[in-house]
Amino acid sequence: xxxxxxxxxxxxxxxxxxxxxxxxxxxxxxxxxxxxxxxxxxxxxxxxxxxxxxxxxxxxxxxxxxxxxxxxxxxxxxxxxxxxxxxxxxxxxxxxxxxxxxxxxxxxxxxxxxxxxxxxxxxxxxxxxxxxxxxxxxxxxxxxxxxxxxxx
Numbered sequence: 001x002x003x004x005x006x007x008x009x010x011x012x013x014x015x016x017x018x019x020x021x022x023x024x025x026x027x028x029x030x031x032x033x034x035x036x037x038x039x040x041x042x043x044x045x046x047x048x049x050x051x052x053x054x055x056x057x058x059x060x061x062x063x064x065x066x067x068x069x070x071x072x073x074x075x076x077x078x079x080x081x082x083x084x085x086x087x088x089x090x091x092x093x094x095x096x097x098x099x100x101x102x103x104x105x106x107x108x109x110x111x112x113x114x115x116x117x118x119x120x121x122x123x124x125x126x127x128x129x130x131x132x133x134x135x136x137x138x139x140x141x142x143x144x145x146x147x148x149x150x151x152x
Contacts (some may be wrong), residue, residue, distance in 0.1 A: 022137065023087070029130045030085025032123075033097065037077030044070050073100045084134070094135040101128040 044066075077100070080093035104124045 025130065026087060026090065026134055027085045029127065029134065030081045030083070032127055033077045033081030033084065035081075036127075037074050037081060040070070040074055040077065076100055090134050091138050094131045098128075098131055098135065101131055104128075 076093075076097050080097050083093045084090050084097075101124065105121070105128050
């Protein structure tokens, strides 16, 4: 039990040394997610075609599953992107966006020829790595240690 608590304290302490560059990267990650969420709304036919071709819609009705998956991805990208950019519950929204990004990299973009300079694959891979990084790193501490002591 003591080892687990030490590990949790160590992970919690990782966020205490937070350079400004990480804040800018977190903001950029959030804005990219918002941008991709907006772009996704105009390309819903691409998702519908992919899900039909891949056979992922065979278990339940095609229109229902396409609609649910699309709406979930859009909401997670838009709302999660804004929250990540603002530093609000960064780990939670990184965790919630993780399945959509794994799906984007493994299911969608790996079907393309990686040897070509394909922008979407590399962007999806970089965003996936950033999501994993901020899932571990978390957001910027919102209360300075001195202020926190004064409050207690």
